[in-house]
């Protein structure tokens with residue numbers, strides 16, 4: 301039993317991802333097109349109603365870094381004229397487009413439409429590139445964000461109702477646009493089915509994150525968590541995605557019951573804040589695991605899941621209205637996880653038995669990185685917790701210095717060990 305279930309989600313996640321890229325490749329080779337979307341507010345549930353393949357350029361780009369070829373793509377985009385300063389995901393995607401969709405995992409189809417939210421300002425400028433290249437419609441869903449930390453409104457509040465209605469009217473426009481592009485009629489039952497699967501996935505995602513309060517922790521939020529996250533985005537609203545998350549919950553509950561941790565010798569429980577260092581993804585994690593450190597949670601698993609961490613479930617009796625409500629709640633939460641995460645982190649330190657918080661601002665994502673230094677200060681003022689602040693990048697290996705990172709990480713763990721000794725004296 302143990303060998304059948306432990307590690308299953310990682311294997312199945314990798315297989316699903318290969319299958320997904322194979323599907324994109326065959327769409328591209330047959331001249332088909334898809335919907336270019338983003339992880340924060342992908343609207344995948346709705347786009348599936350029109351059988352539009354959903355394509356996540358952010359995921360395509362990070363895969364070039366994981367596969368150690370991002371520099372080739374970045375150089376091509378920079379030679380073409382894009383500045384070294386801008387988001388590395390944009391530049392890798394530009395190079396993919398310049399290569400006719402050629403990608404280390406297969407071939408990426410051209411877009412028929414781009415759908416984005418205002419969760420990141422780069423989304424808006426990025427989509428303009430596709431608009432110029434392909435002359436396709438670009439639909440920007442404007443989600444009212446939180447005006448200040450802790451001021452979110454919720455169902456029952458008048459401001460919330462106004463915001464939900466505003467999102468609802470935009471979703472109706474998007475439905476109309478999808479009908480025009482695909483020539484298909486909107487089918488509300490198909491939407492219901494996608495929402496049903498998305499509900500299973502959101503429920504599972506929330507549960508999996510909570511289960512990692514377990515000691516020892518059941519999965520590593522940076523390494524394993526990124527695989528789950530990929531499935532959560534790419535298979536959102538599908539039966540395969542729903543089944544994957546049911547299996548994942550089963551695996552984590554099994555591990556919890558049998559005391560099977562992600563590390564044999566867990567010594568330090570950490571939270572990761574920011575975007576992972578994909579150019580040295582495995583090695584980056586080893587810098588921590590070699591000291592017995594493991595990541596029990598991560599803000600990345602919140603915002604890059606588009607707020608699925610909230611476990612929001614759609615009301616199938618009222619699908620379009622509920623889609624508007626869910627989109628408002630989850631995309632807003634994704635933004636809050638980037639901009640106002642200090643309170644959420646402070647509340648996790650006790651229940652997740654956290655020893656340290658690792659902040660990882662990166663050169664090419666200012667949306668996530670701006671303000672992290674202030675957030676760290678705010679957290680340290682409210683909790684007695686060790687923190688580490690290390691800078692690198694999620695794409696560009698020119699600004700990733702493994703030796704420097706190691707020095708900082710080693711010093712952090714020496715400090716953690718001293719704290720622990722002092723506490724036991």
Ligand code: SF4
Nearest residue numbers: 387420422665666667
């Ligand atoms: S700036 Fe950051 S959040 Fe925005 S697209 Fe780039 S990586 Fe994503």
